[in-house]
Amino acid sequence: MSAATLDLFYIVASALFVLGIKMLGSAQTARKGNFLSAIGMLLAITVTLFNAGLDLRWIAGGIGIGTLIGVIAAKRVKMTAMPELVAVFNGFGGLASLLVAWSEWGKMSSAGPSFETFVSGAPPAFTLSVISAAALIGGITFTGSIQAWGKLSGLFGGKATLLPGQRFISAGVSGILLISCVTFAAAPLLSLEPDQTALIFYGIVALSLVAGVLLVVPIGGGDMPVVIALLNSLSGLAAAAAGFVILNTVLIVAGCLVGCSGLILTVIMCKAMNRRLANVLFSGFGANTDANGPGVEGEMKAASVEDAYYALEAASSVVIIPGYGMAVAQAQHVVKELAEILENNGTEVRFAIHPVAGRMPGHMNVLLAEADVPYEQLCEMDDINGLMPSVDVAIVIGANDVVNPAATDDPNSPIYGMPIINAHLANTVFALKRGKGAGFSGLVNKLYFLDKTRMLYGDAKSTVGALVSQLKDQ
Amino acid sequence: MNLVLLLFIFVLAGFLGYELIKKVPSQLHTPLMSGSNAISGITIVGAIIAVREDGSTAGIIIGISALVLATINVVGGYLVTDRMLAMFKPKGKNQ
Numbered sequence: 008m009s010a011a012t013l014d015l016f017y018i019v020a021s022a023l024f025v026l027g028i029k030m031l032g033s034a035q036t037a038r039k040g041n042f043l044s045a046i047g048m049l050l051a052i053t054v055t056l057f058n059a060g061l062d063l064r065w066i067a068g069g070i071g072i073g074t075l076i077g078v079i080a081a082k083r084v085k086m087t088a089m090p091e092l093v094a095v096f097n098g099f100g101g102l103a104s105l106l107v108a109w110s111e112w113g114k115m116s117s118a119g120p121s122f123e124t125f126v127s128g129a130p131p132a133f134t135l136s137v138i139s140a141a142a143l144i145g146g147i148t149f150t151g152s153i154q155a156w157g158k159l160s161g162l163f164g165g166k167a168t169l170l171p172g173q174r175f176i177s178a179g180v181s182g183i184l185l186i187s188c189v190t191f192a193a194a195p196l197l198s199l200e201p202d203q204t205a206l207i208f209y210g211i212v213a214l215s216l217v218a219g220v221l222l223v224v225p226i227g228g229g230d231m232p233v234v235i236a237l238l239n240s241l242s243g244l245a246a247a248a249a250g251f252v253i254l255n256t257v258l259i260v261a262g263c264l265v266g267c268s269g270l271i272l273t274v275i276m277c278k279a280m281n282r283r284l285a286n287v288l289f290s291g292f293g294a295n296t297d298a299n300g301p302g303v304e305g306e307m308k309a310a311s312v313e314d315a316y317y318a319l320e321a322a323s324s325v326v327i328i329p330g331y332g333m334a335v336a337q338a339q340h341v342v343k344e345l346a347e348i349l350e351n352n353g354t355e356v357r358f359a360i361h362p363v364a365g366r367m368p369g370h371m372n373v374l375l376a377e378a379d380v381p382y383e384q385l386c387e388m389d390d391i392n393g394l395m396p397s398v399d400v401a402i403v404i405g406a407n408d409v410v411n412p413a414a415t416d417d418p419n420s421p422i423y424g425m426p427i428i429n430a431h432l433a434n435t436v437f438a439l440k441r442g443k444g445a446g447f448s449g450l451v452n453k454l455y456f457l458d459k460t461r462m463l464y465g466d467a468k469s470t471v472g473a474l475v476s477q478l479k480d481q
Numbered sequence: 482m483n484l485v486l487l488l489f490i491f492v493l494a495g496f497l498g499y500e501l502i503k504k505v506p507s508q509l510h511t512p513l514m515s516g517s518n519a520i521s522g523i524t525i526v527g528a529i530i531a532v533r534e535d536g537s538t539a540g541i542i543i544g545i546s547a548l549v550l551a552t553i554n555v556v557g558g559y560l561v562t563d564r565m566l567a568m569f570k571p572k573g574k575n576q
Contacts, residue, residue, distance in 0.1 A: 024520055025497060031513050032505040038566040041516050045559040048523065055526045062534045062541065069532065069545045073552020080553070081560035086568075092561060093515050100521045100554040106547035107527035113540045129484055239514050239521070246524040247491060253527050259487055260494045261523040267498025268517050272510060362507050369510030376568040387507060 008057040016054040017257035023047025024261050028268065034382070051257050086377045087334040090367035094156040094235055097242045101148025104245035105212065108141035111252045112208055116201050129254060136192035139211055141248035143188060146215025147222060148241040154223035155234050159366055167227030169291035177221045177289075180214055187211050225291040229331070229408060231366040233276045233287045240269025272368055279362035279388075281414075281424040292421070307443065310461030312470060315402075315437050316477040322399035322435075324355040326391060328428055329371050330364045332405010332441065336467035342404060343378035345471050348478045358384050359391040359401075359428045361409035392429045401433035403454070404467050405440070411452045422450060436460040439467045512565045519558025525551035 024047045030040025052070075056063065084092045115134065157163035170176065187207050190197070194204040226234055243265025250258025277284050286292070319325065327346065333339060346356045358380060364371045375385060395401070403410050410430040413420035430436050431454050438455055440462060454460055463470050505513055528551045531544030 024523075025501065028498075028501045028513075028517060028520070031509065031516050032501070034506075034509060034569055037509060037512060037516075037569065038563065041512070041519075041559060041562045041566055044516065044520055048520070048525075048555055048559070051523065051526055052529065055529045058530060060533050060535060061529065062532050062536070065541060065545055066529055066532050066548065069528075069548035070552050073549040074556045076549075077553040077556030077558075078560060081557045081564065084561060086565070089511060089515070089561070089565070092557070093511075093518055096515070096518050096554050096558050096561075097521075099550040100518065100524060103522070103528055103547045103551035103554065104524045106543050106550070107524055107531055110531035110536075110540055110543045110547065111527075113537065113543065117537070133484060236514065239518055242518065243521040246521050246527075249524050249527045251487065251491075253530060254484075254487065255526060255530075256487070256490060258523050258526055259491050261520050263491050263494035264498040264501070265517045265521040267495045268502040268513070271499060271502045272514060275507075275510075360507070362510075367511055368514060369507055369512070372508040373511045373565055373568070376565070379568075382508075385508065 008054065013054055013057070014256060016050060017255075020047040020051040020257050021260040023050070024264060028264060085337075086374055087337055087339075088160070089373060090231060090235060090365070090370060091156050091159045093367060094152045094159060094238065097235070097238045098149045098152025098156065100242040101145040101152060101238075101245050103145070104242070104249040105142050105145030105149065105215075107249040108138045108145065108252050109208075109212070112138050116205055131195045132192055134252060135194060136188070137248050137251040139188040139191045139208070141245055141252055142208070142211050143184060143215045143218075144241055144248055145245040146212055147219040148238055148245055150216045150219030151223045151234070151241070152219075152238050154220050155231060155238060158223070158226075158228055159231060167225055167230075167291050169225050170221075173221070173225060173291070174289070177218075180218050180221060184211065184214050184218060187214065222288065226288065227292060228366065229363075230280075230287050230292060232363045232368050232370070233273055233280075233284070235367045236269055236272035236276055237284075238269075240266050240273060243267075243269055276363055276368055279426065280422075281426060305456040305458075307455045307462050308460070310437065310463060312463065312473045312477060314461060315463060315474055318400050318435055318437070319349060319354070319474070319478070320352070322349075322354055324357075324398050325349055325400045325402065326357050326359050326386075326395070326398045326430075326433065328359045328361075328401060328403045328406050328410055328430055329375070330361075330404065330406025330409060331366055331370075332407075332439070332467055334365055334370065334374055334405070336405065338404065338468040338471055339374040339378040341468055341471045341475060343375070343380050344475050345478070346380065346384065348475060352478070356384060357386050357391065359386050359388065359430075361388050361406070361428050364406055364409050388426060388428055395429040395432040398433040399435065401430040401436045403430055403436060403438040404471070407452055408450060410454050411450060413450065413453045417453070420450065430454055431457055431459075434459065437463055439463045439465075439470050441466065509569075512562050512569070515558055515565065516562040519555055519562060522551050522555035522558060525555055
């Protein structure tokens with residue numbers, strides 16, 4: 008297949024990606040959009056196989072193994088573990104781009120010190136700089152994603168950690184990386200020996216892996232929606248950089264589309280927390296326990312399931328505010344059951360969903376969709392907040408910072424200014440919580456101390472389950 | 482191909498990505514992210530090209546590793562997105 012024919016097919020594949028992403032933007036067409044984009048991918052892969060000189064047996068083997076692992080992972084993952092899985096997939100994509108750059112560097116370095124026999128059509132300095140970019144971004148994406156996965160699955164602990172001297176270490180690593188990349192790209196001009204250039208390349212790879220860890224370590228679990236979106240963006244940019252290495256149009260287009268969409272999601276998530284990206288990334292938010300803000304007067308008042316039952320029985324409108332705690336407890340199905348019973352009881356039930364509730368953008372929507380909660384009951388923050396004063400009962404299920412009124416009325420609070428769901432304006436609030444401790448951010452939640460708030464301690468799933476059976480027995 | 486043209490494509494694709502995404506409702510953010518994540522597995526094309534008959538052993542190993550990882554990204558990404566969207570879809574019809 009000639010290069011021109013190949014490019015024509017790549018144009019078709021790119022068009023399918025664009026169409027696919029566009030259709031992912033609406034619930035009615037999303038599934039079809041994903042399918043179209045998969046067809047585009049299949050097309051791009053198939054025509055690439057027609058390149059001359061490929062070792063098709065090894066390629067078949069590699070694709071076979073990858074498909075097997077991918078299918079098993081996709082089929083077996085629980086919906087509550089979706090953020091972890093997306094993080095891992097991101098990481099694999101990043102590492103793959105790094106390896107593509109590495110392989111290209113291998114070919115290049117065997118072409119002699121000035122790379123004059125290396126034929127790709129681009130000047131060596133250009134190819135070297137994009138190789139270093141792909142390795143850098145890919146490496147950061149990989150270890151950053153693995154770190155995010157570890158935090159999300161609880162393996163590395165979900166807390167934000169600031170290493171001693173973190174800022175200096177990070178600044179130092181970034182500085183050395185920058186210098187290494189520039190030196191690497193300028194190798195032909197500096198007439199470095201191939202061994203020296205190779206050494207710089209391995210240095211870039213190693214340091215970018217370190218940089219990925221440094222990037223995500225200071226970020227706590229509650230900020231993960233931002234991190235996942237950012238890593239998604241980086242995995243796309245890594246693919247685009249790899250595309251410049253091998254001068255391949257479809258990699259550049261698809262990579263850049265993903266890079267941009269991930270970046271927009273990142274910005275949306277930051278806005279939902281009223282914080283800047285730099286603050287999310289570098290401040291070690293939640294790592295310092297002395298950032299608690301002023302103590303809160305009063306005490307948290309525990310209530311029994313029975314109390315909640317009477318309140319719900321009498322309520323004419325109920326708003327359920329889910330958070331990460333619902334995902335941890337796998338409580339989405341029993342919550343939906345509760346909503347159904349209340350609806351049958353003549354109560355109006357709505358779900359108020361904060362944009363950063365959970366551990367990835369849209370996390371709560373996926374869980375509630377899995378539990379078959381009707382679309383019309385899901386409300387976005389801005390739509391529900393005006394209605395909160397007329398709501399009889401607000402049930403907070405494992406959400407914390409996103410309902411903390413300190414964000415609206417306490418200028419000293421670290422989360423002051425973050426838009427929240429105004430649970431504190433409802434007549435009565437029931438907060439389901441595992442224990443008395445502070446949430447991820449280490450902040451005391453003023454909501455829990457209000458006179459109208461009652462705490463239901465214990466596992467969300469069993470608490471809601473007990474409520475459901477009480478309501479059924481009536 | 483002309484380098485400047487490739488940069489041109491890159492910049493235009495960036496703007497296109499921005500325009501495509503900015504209006505997506507927050508309900509679809511997760512499938513959008515995992516769907517676009519699958520697309521970033523396009524680096525699989527680069528991985529395929531890296532597995533050459535005339536390559537060195539090290540080159541082949543690097544290429545195959547890239548290929549396996551990228552395939553997991555692509556196949557897993559599309560399947561899991563589809564699984565999620567299958568849950569969203571029936572309720573779309575109810576409306």
